[in-house]
Amino acid sequence: MKTVLMCAPFSSRSGYGDHARSIFYSFYDSNKYDIKLWDVKWGDTPKNFLEMSNSKHKLILDRFLSTPEVDRQPDIYVDIRIPNEFETVGRFNIGITAGIETNAVSRKWIEGCNKMDLIIVPSQHSKASFMNTVYDKMENRPDGTQVKTGELKVQKQIEVIFEGTDDEIYKPIKIGNKTLDLEEKNIINYINTKVSEKFAFLFVGQWCQGGFGEDRKDVSKLIKIFYETFANLKKKPALILKTSGANFSIIDYKDCKRKIESIKNNFPSEWDLPNIYLLHGSLLDKEMNMLYNHPKIKCMVSLTHGEGFGRPLLEATMVGLPVIASNWSGHIDFLSNKLSSLVDGELVKVSKSVVWEDIIIPESQWFVINEHSAFENLKYAFKNEFSIKENAKSLMRENRNKFTLSKMSELINNTLDRYLENMPSNVKLKLPKLKKVSNKESNLSKLKLPKLKKVT
Numbered sequence: 001m002k003t004v005l006m007c008a009p010f011s012s013r014s015g016y017g018d019h020a021r022s023i024f025y026s027f028y029d030s031n032k033y034d035i036k037l038w039d040v041k042w043g044d045t046p047k048n049f050l051e052m053s054n055s056k057h058k059l060i061l062d063r064f065l066s067t068p069e070v071d072r073q074p075d076i077y078v079d080i081r082i083p084n085e086f087e088t089v090g091r092f093n094i095g096i097t098a099g100i101e102t103n104a105v106s107r108k109w110i111e112g113c114n115k116m117d118l119i120i121v122p123s124q125h126s127k128a129s130f131m132n133t134v135y136d137k138m139e140n141r142p143d144g145t146q147v148k149t150g151e152l153k154v155q156k157q158i159e160v161i162f163e164g165t166d167d168e169i170y171k172p173i174k175i176g177n178k179t180l181d182l183e184e185k186n187i188i189n190y191i192n193t194k195v196s197e198k199f200a201f202l203f204v205g206q207w208c209q210g211g212f213g214e215d216r217k218d219v220s221k222l223i224k225i226f227y228e229t230f231a232n233l234k235k236k237p238a239l240i241l242k243t244s245g246a247n248f249s250i251i252d253y254k255d256c257k258r259k260i261e262s263i264k265n266n267f268p269s270e271w272d273l274p275n276i277y278l279l280h281g282s283l284l285d286k287e288m289n290m291l292y293n294h295p296k297i298k299c300m301v302s303l304t305h306g307e308g309f310g311r312p313l314l315e316a317t318m319v320g321l322p323v324i325a326s327n328w329s330g331h332i333d334f335l336s337n338k339l340s341s342l343v344d345g346e347l348v349k350v351s352k353s354v355v356w357e358d359i360i361i362p363e364s365q366w367f368v369i370n371e372h373s374a375f376e377n378l379k380y381a382f383k384n385e386f387s388i389k390e391n392a393k394s395l396m397r398e399n400r401n402k403f404t405l406s407k408m409s410e411l412i413n414n415t416l417d418r419y420l421e422n423m424p425s426n427v428k429l430k431l432p433k434l435k436k437v438s439n440k441e442s443n444l445s446k447l448k449l450p451k452l453k454k455v456t
Contacts, residue, residue, distance in 0.1 A: 002420075004033040005070060005089060008080035009042035010060055011050045013282055015311055016042050016098065019122070019163050020080045023096060024060055026409035027078075036070060037063045040081070044246040046282075075423070076416075083112030083119075084358045092423055094118045098308030099126025101216055101329065102350060102364035104133045109358070110154055118419055119158045120412075122309040123330035130154050159415055162333065163309045164408025167400055169285045170318040173293045180290075187283070187290040194277055195296055197238040199382060201226070202297045202321075204242045204288075204312040205304070207256060212263075214351045218303045218369070219243060223263045225303070225371055227273050229378045236274040237298075237382050242291065244280050253280045288312075292319045299324060299381045299388065303343060303374055305366040307331050314403055320396040322388040324377045328367035334403055339395035341381065341388070344373040 004027060008020030027033050037060060041047065050057040077090030084106070086095045095116040099105075110133065113119050121127050137150040173180075175188055191200075208216040212224075219241065230236045241260075245252045256278055267273060283291065291297065292315065300316040301324040307313075310331030316323055317334065325331055327342035335342065347365040355362045381388050 001032065001034050002075040003072075004035045004076045004078065005038065005074040006035065006078040006080065007038045007040060007087070007089075008078075009045075009047070010037055010039045010064075011047040012042040012045045013047075013049045014042045014045040015309075016080065017045070017049055018311060019096075019098065021060065022164060022405060022408065023078070023080060023412070025056070025405070026412045028059060029409055030413045032413075033076070035063055036065055036074070038065050038068050046247060076420070079116070082109070082359065084108035086112040086115055088115050092117050092420060094120060096120045097126075098122055099330075100129045100360070100364075101304075101306030101308060102360060102366045103129055103347065104361060104364040105129055106358045106361050107135055107152060110135070110152055113154050113156055113158075116156055119154070119156055120161050120415075121158060122161065122163045123307075123333050124160055125306075125329045125332065126308050127158050127160050130158055157419075161411050161415065162403055162408060163311050163314070164405035165311070165314050165318050165403055166285070167318060167404045167406075170289050170292070170315045172319050172396070173289065175290075175293065175295055181286075183284055183287050184290045187287045188294060191240075191291070191294050191296055195238050195240065195275075197236065197275065198296060199237040199298050199385065200277075200296050201237060201239045201299050201301045201324075201378070201381075202242065202291065202316075203239065203301055204291075204316075205302065207241075207243045207245055207259070210351070210354050213368075214353050216305050216354070216366075218305055220259065220263060221369070221371075222301065222303045222374075223260060223276060224266075225374045226276070226378065227264065227267060227271075229375050230274040230382070231267070231271050233272075233274075236272075238274060238296075239276045239301075240279055240297065241276060242279045242283075248281045253278070256280060288315065289319065292316050292321045298322065298385055301378070302326065302331075303369045304329070305368065309333075314399065317392070317395050317399045318403075320389070320393045322381065322392040323395075324374075324381060326367050326369050334399055336395070339391045339398070341377045343369045343377055345369040 006024060009017050010020050027035055050061055052058055052061055074090040076092050078094045078096060079086045080096045083095060083097055093116045095113060099121045131154060135152040136148050137152050138146045139149045140146055203222060205217045207219045212220045226239045243256060245255060260276055260278065264273065299322045300313065302313060304326050306329040308330050313323055313325055313331045314334050323335060324341040324343065325335055327344055345367050348368045349365050350360055354360055
């Protein structure tokens, strides 16, 4: 049995945490590996997702190392972080990353990838961002000039393995089902109590840093366009924002409320604007599933600048919830214009405020939606509830066949088998048996040594 050491933010409430836990279960369920885990931070996100009372969580917690040290080199090392953090600890080293939300990656990321034996990313977009980025290697001459000596590009194999969704959790549910537990009923009652409208759009995602139009999910522009699209109508939908900043604190909640009010205050006071509801805080997976299934929530919407994959969007399709999303990046692998609504736009150079050393490079681009296209998609969804639902059901059937956790596990294990088939197993040295010899036999004086020849 091969030994595996995995390094990832397993306990964090983040997309990387979700992905890391899924990867662990894929390795564990194969029953091929002896696994140890090293839990690391993921920015400022809370590290309190795992609970010992949960049997699946306990499988992870029981394998945590207390110190980042192992008694021997693992056969396989899996690093689930961003590439500039990748390390080479094992005999075979795998880097798993969501990649980038833009169209190019930094030098540090390419250098990090080239240290590993295999790179795994979740989408064709992510792979293309790595493969299409090439830097010149320059050398300084004595006269002060520079000369190109080669190119820096990804030299290791990149495999695309999607982020599977647990179809036992994310599935269509009839709200009247009496088997719902307390947490699920609480979500139903909360939406029924807070949201008076019969039609609500849902956004799910972190409200990242950046000014208006600059936060990565473009939450601020979604709010503006939603207000503009449905202002002054007699019958209006609602928008539910399941969002937060870096954490779920009261300060963060107030900051989100402040940003919503700031956008709202840009509109004339006499305008009759639709309602926006802030759903702030952490929800269990089954609570998220109830949110996607709630009869008042008719459509998921995201005007994101870019996604490495877009996990919440896939989760929504798994229950048959219609989706409106930007027509670019990772989620295009599981969304289509035929069965979902993709918003037009263009690639634009990232703003200076989001440039992040070694992560988001200033010369990279991301997607900016066409506001009129967003307006038309929102309006159409509100007026054509039945037709978008029928398309969403067709997409649900497709995605539940292709993008499940079990399908992901199958793909991971088949991929590893291909790459590891020629990797020699640890072999125990078999030493010859020692034979007792007599003093006569062991007399060194009888050893004939070669004669030395004098060399001039």
